[in-house]
Amino acid sequence: MTTTRRTLLTVEEYLAELMTDLLGGTGPIRQTQDVPLAQALGRVLAEPVRAVGDVPAFANSAMDGYAVRHTDLTTLPTSLQVVADVAAGSADDPALEAGQCVRIMTGAPLPSAADTIVPVELTDAGTEVVAINEAPEPGRHVRGAGEDVRAGDVIVPAGTSVTGRVLGSIAAAGTGTVTVRRRPVVAVAATGDELVAPGGSLRRGQIFESNGTHLAATLLELGAEVSRSVVLSDEADAFAADLDELADGADLVLLTGGVSVGAFDVSRIVLERSAQGVFRHVRMQPGKPQGWARWNGVPVLAFPGNPVSTAISFEVFGRPVIDHLLGREQPDGPTTAVAATGWRSPAGRRQFVPVGLTSDETGRLLATPTHRRGSASHMVTSLAGARAVAIVPEDTDEVTAGDLVEIRSL
Amino acid sequence: MTTTRRTLLTVEEYLAELMTDLLGGTGPIRQTQDVPLAQALGRVLAEPVRAVGDVPAFANSAMDGYAVRHTDLTTLPTSLQVVADVAAGSADDPALEAGQCVRIMTGAPLPSAADTIVPVELTDAGTEVVAINEAPEPGRHVRGAGEDVRAGDVIVPAGTSVTGRVLGSIAAAGTGTVTVRRRPVVAVAATGDELVAPGGSLRRGQIFESNGTHLAATLLELGAEVSRSVVLSDEADAFAADLDELADGADLVLLTGGVSVGAFDVSRIVLERSAQGVFRHVRMQPGKPQGWARWNGVPVLAFPGNPVSTAISFEVFGRPVIDHLLGREQPDGPTTAVAATGWRSPAGRRQFVPVGLTSDETGRLLATPTHRRGSASHMVTSLAGARAVAIVPEDTDEVTAGDLVEIRSL
Structure with missing residues (x-):
């Protein structure tokens, strides 16, 4: 039994080691893709999205009602001649003389000669002539051009994870295609001859494999692509050969199990034998034994095999590595x-x-x-x-x- | 211009109307599917998942070390003969006499004759004979069978949304296939001749369509299937024909825009003309005008077209309807x-x-x-x-x- 006294590191020290020595020099994945909004859900923006024009693009009505010149409302009640209708989507810009108004729908462009909207509720809803009983303040119920967003304003910064709400904001500001980072390709492997796929039956000594299922699904939730999720043998040569295959084409390999000081801890044994593996004890619980390596140049993270240890290790070390590859910025939240x-x-x-x-x-x-x-x-x-x-x-x-x-x- | 004075409802009254009159009698979608864990992400469990056996299934070691009979540790330091090795995954159950011990790895089954684990750190790590300097308490570092979960215990209740972490728990408890509800099929349509697809260019009066993009992506996030996401004409007959197509095969149609009291509010006009549409004013801001109908028997929800109004309407009315169709239970969270x-x-x-x-x-x-x-x-x-x-x-x-x-x- 190996009794290696490993270097004890704090969580920050080990994470810094991963960022510097494991990922050092490799920033976020360089390749980006331009995708239409309908395919962008779950991706991470490689570039900020800016408004293509002012929002709203033109002054418009916030209510169904009548577009008026406020000077016509000095005496109340009053009646105005309805000279035109303007619906949402209309390009019309009807002229208005004194004593005239335009019937207007929510979202329709405000006629250039008008300055105020009288909601239909303050009128008799007339179609030829309208009686107005009450006057709003000047400029009321008008949404000014650019009142929400100015052309060129950043709508969503680079590094944002694209959700349905983010897509709604991007679409409303006029962008139809966004630039996202290529998904990181991650291979997942659990080690341990004691592992049985869920749905099988256990004999003495065996347990159900759950880490691969958990990690693969969590990686998908984070916007990564899972190239493979397998169980590897505890036999060192077979393990090394499988690792060659897993690393091929991957940006990252996640291993669980076999990282401790036990005599049969194959991840540690194989990765250390390759003279590149670094195994540490981290001052944390759970998740004390941790390891990393580059295998054929591909970063490998090795987590302890207990399911809660793996989950915590992923949250503390795996997620920051994925976020680094994706260039993802964490949004504000409770701390x-x-x-x-x-x-x-x-x-x-x-x-x-x-x-x-x-x-x-x-x-x-x-x-x-x-x-x-x-x-x-x-x-x-x-x-x-x-x-x-x-x-x-x-x-x-x-x-x-x-x-x-x-x-x-x- | 219509000046319908609509019934004013509270949020709860309108939501109750949707649940009773719109969805009344239709409980959660009946069809379920059995899917392997790797395909279950984002689905909603139709049945609780129970542990197929005890977890752990057998008493095992929580540490790398030596399995001993605690009665052998009465005098310290002491030396014990190492009679066997037990690795994780081993089915062995080596016999132990007084003065003997078994070298054991984390997760390996505890020999029936042993009762306590001495961690390797408290020994000289011997392989033939081991010197033990310190004694843990009796039973220490042993995980008892069923200590975590008993066979038949509910691991995850019905109505749970399947996340990566949920999948990890299900796998660890031995289940390889879960029963999920069929995804609700939802058709999405925005109305308004003023709408231009993002990426296009606007002339006076036009705005970018964003509600369809937002709703379709949000529905996917919630585990629904989006059959179509389209923009409908403001012309009533064309609108009605398109609605026939949208409703075909759908569990729900979501409309945005055209629900207000304006003269050209096509969703309201067409749905009311069919003598089935119910349009309300709800005491909320944003989202006051709301409507619903059954179109060819399919539930239709109609939201106001302003993007924030649509988003809030979806959160307040759309999401509960989707959750009802999926039988989803809301997890606890801050309120x-x-x-x-x-x-x-x-x-x-x-x-x-x-x-x-x-x-x-x-x-x-x-x-x-x-x-x-x-x-x-x-x-x-x-x-x-x-x-x-x-x-x-x-x-x-x-x-x-x-x-x-x-x-x-x-």
């Missing part, structure tokens, strides 16, 4: 919450705890661990219900209900 | 926040304001409106950056910084 209940935390290690989030009656965000018993490190169901991860610092050995905790949204 | 800044709200109407969410130093969730100027109702960019919608009650005409506000996550 702290209040512990709804207490729990113990290992001194000297940063603890990551899957939590649910709710509200209290004063608007505070409450974090409740989603595991139900004892240690979180093998609580397979704790992930399904989690909305965030609570982060407990190294110098804390106990969280008490009411304590402020750092959180990271999932 | 209140503190206004980071003040804003005005229309008396007598419930206001829905897109907001970003951040934290303050006491763990409170802060809501900041994402629009930058004046009224929110035509701020196209306000949606892209929103994480939630703040909901201001009808009896409030002003929100002050520090006020508690209801929120709904997006």
Whole structure:
């Protein structure tokens, strides 16, 4: 049994090592693609999207009603002659003399000679002559050209993940095609002769493989492309040959399992044998044993095989690497919450705890661990219900209900 | 110009009308599909997923070390004979006599005769004979069978949206295929002769079509299938013919635009003419004019055409309808926040304001409106950056910084 005393690193030190030594020099993926909006969902913008023109492009009516010259409303009630109708989409710009008005629909362009909209509710809704009972303020119910956005304004910055709402904003500002980064191609492999595909049956010593399923789906959610998701043998030569195949054409390989100090930890053994593998103990719980390498030049991240350890390792190290490859900027979001209940935390290690989030009656965000018993490190169901991860610092050995905790949204 | 005084409904009254009169009797979509986990991402579970067996399935070691009989550790330091190795995945159950131990790896099954794991760090790591310097408590570092989950326990309830983390939990509990509801088939149509596809150029009176893009992508995010997303003519007969086609094979049709009291509001005119359309004013802002109908028996929801009105209408009425069709249960989440800044709200109407969410130093969730100027109702960019919608009650005409506000996550 190997008893390697590994270098102990903080989370930040290990992450910095990944960014500098594993990814050093490789910025975001250079290749970009121009895609129509209908195909952009889930992609990451490589360039900012700017408004192609003013929004609104022309002064228009915010109400169904009558476009008037406000000077005609000095005495009330009054009657104005209706000289034209303007519907939404009309290009008309009817002339208006004193005492005249134009019937206008929501969104229709304001006639150049008018300055104010009288909503239909303040009138008798006349079609030849309209009686106006009440006057809005001058300029009321008019949306000015460029009032929302000016031509050239950034609608959505580079690095944004494209959601349905983001697409709505981009379309409204007139852009029909966006430039997104190529999806990073990621190969996923779980190691361990004890792994059985879900749906099979277990004999003594075997467990169901879940890390590949979880990582592959999470990578898709993040906008990556999963080239393969496989289980690798614990036999070193076969493992190395499979790794050659996995790395071929990939931007990143994610391995789970076999990274610890055990005698049969094949990921560590093979990657260290190649003289490129770097294995560390990180001051965190779960997820202490971590490793990385470049295999045929392709970055490889190796996570511990316990499902919760893998999930946390992915959140803490895998996601930042994917975001780096995609050039993704994290949007603002909540970063702290209040512990709804207490729990113990290992001194000297940063603890990551899957939590649910709710509200209290004063608007505070409450974090409740989603595991139900004892240690979180093998609580397979704790992930399904989690909305965030609570982060407990190294110098804390106990969280008490009411304590402020750092959180990271999932 | 029609001046119909429509029935004024509260948000709850209109939503109840949709659920009872529009969807009444049609529960969640009956058809289900059994899909392998790799194809289940984004689907909604029609049935709960239960553990196929105990997790862990057998008592196993939580550490790399030595499986011992704790009675052998009464005097320390001591030496034990190493009689076997057990790796993760091994089916072996080596016998242990007094004074003997088994070298064991993380996850490997605990020999029946052993009761405690001594981590390798507390030993000299011997392979024939091992010197043990320190004794853990009896039973320490052993994960008992069923300690996490018992066979038959519900891992994930019916109605859950399948994420990568949910899939990880399901796989770990041994299920390889899940039963999901058929995706609802939704047709999307924007109305308005003034609409131009993004990427085109505008003449006076025209605007870019964005609602179809936004709704179609948001429906995909929610697990629906979008059969078509089109722009319909403002001409009533052509509109009706197109609606026949859209409704064919759909579970739901979403229309935007043309629902108001204007003379050319084609959605309202055609749906009312069919003697089935119901058009309402709802005490909300934005999104006051709303309509619904059954067209050839297919439910139709008609939203106002302003982009922010459409987005809010979809969140308040469209999403619950989709969730109903999918049988989706909403997970717990934060429901209140503190206004980071003040804003005005229309008396007598419930206001829905897109907001970003951040934290303050006491763990409170802060809501900041994402629009930058004046009224929110035509701020196209306000949606892209929103994480939630703040909901201001009808009896409030002003929100002050520090006020508690209801929120709904997006």
